[in-house]
Amino acid sequence: MKYITLFIVLFISILPVLSQDDDNPVLWSHEYHKISDTEYELIIKGDIFEGWHVYSQFTADGGSMPSEFTFDKAGTDYELIGKTEESETITEYVEVFDVDETFFKDEVVFTQKIRLLDPNVRQIDVNLWYQVCKEVCIPVEKDFSFSLDGGTVIKSEKEVDARSLAMxxxxxxxxxxxxxxxxxVGQALESKSGLWGIFGLGFLGGLIALLTPCVFPMIPLTVSFFTKHSQKKSKGIANAILYGFFIVLIYFALSLPFHIFDSVDSQILNTIATNIWLNIVFFVVFVFFAFSFFGYYELTLPSSWANRMDAASSKVGGGFGIFFMAVTLAIVSFSCTGPILGGLLGSTVLEEGDVAVNLTAGMTGFGVALALPFALFALFPAWLNSLPKSGGWMTTVKVVLGFLELALALKFLSNADLVAHWGLLKREIFLGIWILLFVLLTLYLFGVFRFPHDGPKQKLSITRKGVGVVSAAFSLYLILGLLNISNLKLLSGFPPPDFYSLQETExxxxxxxxxxxxxxxxxxxxxxxxxxxxxxxxxxxxxxxxxxxxxxxxxxxxxxxxxxxxxxxxxxxxxxxxxxxxxxxxxxxxxxxxxxxxxxxxxxxxxxxxxxxxxxxxxxxxxxxxxxxxxxxxxxxxxxxxxxxxxxxxxxxxxxxxx
Structure with a gap:
């Protein structure tokens, strides 16, 4: 039976909910001036956060989207006098779109004059759609209601009382x-080193994803397609390399939404990363991922997604067609790459600092590793003959990943427990569960028990036995740490701190x-x-x-x-x-x-x-x-x-x- 996983979509959808509306990078207010008994001037002002900009109504076609106003019941209750006027704008050439874009910085003021057609109208409703941009753009829809009684100014800013101001x-x-x-300077170098480390972590995750049954068999098929279906060998190689580039681009793009929240509020990603219920969601998601790796069910995205992308790649030629092929790969391989990406996302969230930048480094590393063989085997097609055949070893890789997913899942449960001070997962309990997990992994690797998707029983390979020995050694290391015979400095930060213990501490x-x-x-x-x-x-x-x-x-x-x-x-x-x-x-x-x-x-x-x-x-x-x-x-x-x-x-x- 196949399951359609909603967990990644759920996580992405949670982020805007956790980011409060107060964090919008434009603070709006509105007012009106009465010109005569039937004519009014509507004024909408926006204070734009530093570094952000909002596009004009009249920015050039072919570039970013312009601001657009919709005046409800215009033409029936009232009529517009002229166009909506704007405050001073800035115009700059943008190389990406090859156009001159017009936008506002720091402040924007829109002014629109109206004439009432019905003297009994006492409210004017206006809708504004706009883009506010920094490194990325956020589309926003904002409604304004002008009450024509009393001439008061209605502001959307939240007022703060004297007590709050004093505190x-x-x-x-x-x-x-x-x-x-x-x-x-040393800290800057440390930060740079940390980014390369996270890139390496993502690269390692991509290499592991290559060994899964969702991705590995596609390497020779895809490379052969490019090299055999091109009139020139050089053209086939160029297409395969472009295919690899688009894979990197797709995974890089997946990290961009996180920069929105980091730019809006410096604490928002910290809040997200340490949110109790979000950590619980991570825990459940990772447990679900783990049991899919154990073979109890299969995670897939809707098949219609892959079919549409595949159809698009056939209809659209050239670079766009290759791009849709890369998107198709990302979708059909999700059942194997999704849990690994989840682990990468989780590991990045656990790393303190600029989470958005860290995630971009990690996702880019993942994409590079996933794309690398398509480019290399296109350049050196003879290497394809040296690839090992698909087989039971891939199932073993998935089971090992399943145990690692469970171990990481426990870290998220521990985060929630520590932040909420529940006292449910003390250090000794955490280490005890990890010991159990790695002992079970050791027993599996040595063939003591099997999972549903394991093939016929065969002689254990030297590699499998070697990984089993490593797992057994790690289990012993955890046991010695639990008994305080040795420290667990190699795991610093993963188990709860020493003072979060079942034993009384001073x-x-x-x-x-x-x-x-x-x-x-x-x-x-x-x-x-x-x-x-x-x-x-x-x-x-x-x-x-x-x-x-x-x-x-x-x-x-x-x-x-x-x-x-x-x-x-x-x-x-x-x-x-x-x-x-x-x-x-x-x-x-x-x-x-x-x-x-x-x-x-x-x-x-x-x-x-x-x-x-x-x-x-x-x-x-x-x-x-x-x-x-x-x-x-x-x-x-x-x-x-x-x-x-x-x-x-x-x-x-x-x-x-x-x-």
């Missing part, structure tokens, strides 16, 4: 030496270091003991935070500095615990956007963005109790760099204390 103002710190906060702070989870309380204590502050922006579900704590903070020449010389203030950006009612408020940004601060994480996430212009975790700042910045901010780094950073800040604090 929002209190979040802003009066930092001294703020210029020191600029990140160092502190719920990393490594047992005394810490404060409230900034004001931590600063007050630092003043009383005259010690500098290590401000730690972290998260319950932050993998890189755990890696820093378990691999860097634990170093014998770093741990004493943290424990004895600094006051640690750990602010959890993904903490979904609700603030007391009296501490909840609406925060109004300088742009006019209003954000409701209702949870601990929302408060400290806004605090981080407002004061340090950052939304990544881990993120560390050194300061004195008097808010004097002691060193540049730093993120994930190596032990030597971190130790020197701490010592430099400590020396600066002592120097300030002697003045």
């Amino acid at each position: 929002g103002k209190a979040l802003k710190l009066d930092l001294k030496n703020k210029t020191l906060l600029t990140d160092s 502190s719920d702070c990393p490594l047992g270091i005394d810490c404060f989870k409230d900034f004001d309380k931590g600063i007050a204590y630092a003043k009383s003991v005259n010690k500098p502050v290590l401000l730690d922006f972290t998260g319950w579900a932050c993998v890189n935070c755990r890696k820093m704590e378990e691999n860097v903070w634990s170093e014998p020449d770093i741990y004493p500095i943290l424990k004895e010389d600094y006051v640690l203030i750990s602010l959890y950006i993904d903490d979904r615990k609700e603030l007391p009612r009296e501490e909840q408020f609406d925060f109004k940004f300088d742009s006019g956007r209003v954000k409701a601060i209702e949870t601990v994480g929302e408060k400290w996430g806004t605090f981080q963005t407002l004061n340090f212009n950052s939304a990544s975790q881990p993120f560390y700042v050194l300061m004195s109790p008097n808010l004097e910045v002691l060193n540049s901010s730093i993120q994930r780094t190596d032990s030597d760099t971190y130790r020197d950073w701490l010592k430099t800040g400590l020396a600066k604090f002592r120097e300030l204390s002697m003045e």
Whole structure:
């Protein structure tokens, strides 16, 4: 029986729901002026967020879509006097479309005069369709209603009361030496290295996808099609390479929607990644993927999709036809690539930092690996004879992937448990389930039990036995970690932290270091003991935070500095615990956007963005109790760099204390 999976579609559809309407990058207001008893001037104003732009009604054909107005009941209740006028525009040549585009930056004002045909009309309804663009474009439809009674201005901005304004103002710190906060060159290199690592992770996922029965048999068939059905060999090779390029382009394009949310609100992807119910959805999706790999059912997209793309590729010639062939491959191979892409998406979400950029790097790597053999075998067709035949080894690959999907699924359940403070999946329980999974994988690889889609029993290959030995060794490694015989530094960030344990612990702070989870309380204590502050922006579900704590903070020449010389203030950006009612408020940004601060994480996430212009975790700042910045901010780094950073800040604090 075949199932049509809705889970990827479900996830994509969840994102706009989680992104609130307040995050629209244009803040609109509208008003009218009465000219006479029958004539009115309707005015619509938009404040556009920095870096974004809205297109004019009169931008050139062949480029981006223009803004369009629809005036309800125009011609019956009232008539338009002239065209809708616009404020000052900008015109620039766009090479992609080869046209001059006209658009607005910072602010847009539309003005339309009307004359009433029916003197009893008291309301004018107007619809505006427009595109607001940055790296990508968001199509938006906005309705405005003008009440012609009283001449009042109706604004769509949310008003903020005096109490909220005061609480929002209190979040802003009066930092001294703020210029020191600029990140160092080393961190930029670290970030670049991290992107290449994520690209490599995506590339590895693409290589694994090549070994699945949905993709592997298509390599010789597709390459042969291009080389045999072209009049010239060079033309066939060029078409195969173009086919590979379109595969890369398709997977790259799948990541672009995520940039919309990252551009609208610096915290939105963090909010999505640590959303409790979204992590539960991920958990269910990955379990569902895993059992499809075990052979209990098959995941497919609707066959009509593939049929339409295949028909399009036949009807449309040249490059467009090859593009539709690439789309067809992406659709028909979904039952194997979908779960791997889900794992890639999940791994990227677990990585802190710019999730959208990370996802683009990972998806591009996946596409490159998937496209590479089509180009290479077209260039060197003799290599096709060396390809192994399809067979039972592909089933083994799928089962191994199924166990890995289950292991990753447990991480998402752990994220939800940590963020919500349910206490259901403590460290020992998490490790125990992982041990069970990898023991079962070991037994399967050694032929102890089988799954429904396994073929006739055959002699185990050397490769299968080798993977079984690796799985057994990993199971032993987990057991030794569970018994505290060895540490699990290789897995830092995946299991819950040490202090999230079934056993009673003295502190719920990393490594047992005394810490404060409230900034004001931590600063007050630092003043009383005259010690500098290590401000730690972290998260319950932050993998890189755990890696820093378990691999860097634990170093014998770093741990004493943290424990004895600094006051640690750990602010959890993904903490979904609700603030007391009296501490909840609406925060109004300088742009006019209003954000409701209702949870601990929302408060400290806004605090981080407002004061340090950052939304990544881990993120560390050194300061004195008097808010004097002691060193540049730093993120994930190596032990030597971190130790020197701490010592430099400590020396600066002592120097300030002697003045």
